[in-house]
Amino acid sequence: MWSEDGEGMIVSVASGKGGTGKTLVATSLALSLKDKGRVQLLDCDVEEPNAHLLLRPVITHSEALCIPVPKVDDEKCTYCRRCAEVCAYHAIAVVPKHVMTFSELCHGCGACSYICPEKAIAEEGRKIGVVESGHSNGLDFAHGKLNVGEAMAPPVIRKVRELANHDGTVIIDVPPGTSCPVVESVKNSDFCVLVTEPTPFGLNDLVLAVETVRQLKISCGVVINRAGVGDGKVEEYCRRESIPILLTIPLDTKIARLYSNGITLVAGMPMWKNDFVRLFEKIGDIVHERTGRLER
């Protein structure tokens, strides 16, 4: 797995609440580590990917993301209805002498095609998004974009996760929320950084995010962004739950302006680089301690 300096770790950056600064943290963390070894940033917020706006990567590979949907051969079909019976998503309906498929409801499980006694159902790809990879300023980069109007983000996220480097550090920018897109993005990471803000909204959604990562058995720590506004309840909660606060970023119009112009924090204010390096060292210590404990 990872070496002493934390290289080889997969660190996800999530939040529950949107707009707390996940992308700001993920991009600056990745950029701060790249002098020490291979680093890759994966933007798994495929509904609204933003990391590329700050990193301006050179895209070298682009691949359409298709999910398999059924294609019924009318010549072979005997209208036996087996396919409609097995489909859990009501994506196939059989009416007299015709099979209707609703590909936007299909999850691509393959049951209809496998089960059809006449072998009348083939699968064809339906494009729901695109996955792109490349590099930016010494970082490896990959992200996905869900097509507008498509509902299912998880298959696109799974594809982005498949592009993860097997050596070096991987930083994952996670979409907001606590449901399936978040699980798909955070799953199998070694550590999850939860970015929040010191307000009741930030706290409410942080609690949900902590429950999510705990259910996935992933250790987490908190970054408090826009510190100085709001109240002290996020810190109280972290103390009570023994969740380490890894970094505090103040409310600062200069930081907000940099972000608004698509400039990463460490590019615009290089003194922050050490803070992110230390943040990563703290994560390394926590992960090593946990694995040490598990091994003993």
Added chain:
Amino acid sequence: MKELVVLSGKGGTGKTSLVASFAALARNKVLCDCDVDAADLHLVLQPHIREDHEFWSGQVAVIDEDKCTQCNLCQELCRFDAIHDFKVDPISCEGCGFCSHMCPAEAVNMKENMSGHWFISDTKYGPLVHARLGIAKENSGKLVALVRQKARQIAESDDLDYVISDGPPGIGCPVISSLSGVSLALLVTEPTQSGIHDLERVLDLCRHFGVPALVCINKYDINEDNTRKIEDYCLSQGLRAAAKIPFDNVFTESIVKGIPVVEHSRDGVAKSIESLWQSIYWLLEG
């Protein structure tokens, strides 16, 4: 009865604060929180829960160890990588039932999934329909559809004029569920490159579903060059930026106090929000 949904694409632009203010400004309405996986509107509206219902949705596969012959077929067939060592990971399972249909030993059963709760509550501003999706659960789109349906039913039975919904971030399944068939979408953006990018995608989504949209630029004075870019973009799309709201700590202060911005402050920001509500009102009535 008219339905308004407040969306943004990007999270954290101020959707919930605006909806809470509309709750205080609008008459004869039911409120609805469509952000079911990180709901926050209740923190401002302080609801008294009147009804608490379980949300059962979808299924998950369970392998009966006693019947399982460890033939491995289920593991080979599963496209969601949800079966390992003859056990189903309920978080990865998409409930397709393929394994259950194919198991030669009939050892895989499909179990109904309790995916969360939905509530009908009273607030001092009127009824609120809201929900809490279970942690790491699927089907948020179905829960959103349910919450909206209940809100519309209340509006009809109580003869209310508006359903005002707080939408989730993004453009995927729960957003589509909150958006389809509404009378108007208010898109809240901020003058950052991310805000602009995400606005474009959520506006495309509104077009895709034929929903008219109105734009509001929050924290407009953080970057006035970008604000002008958003205004130009809106014009090029035949839209109007209906309001520009300055950055102000009263947003955060009112969240901390648990009251709508327009009740916390009477000037500046509150005035902009009031005139935004007037624009929305005329559009809904026009």
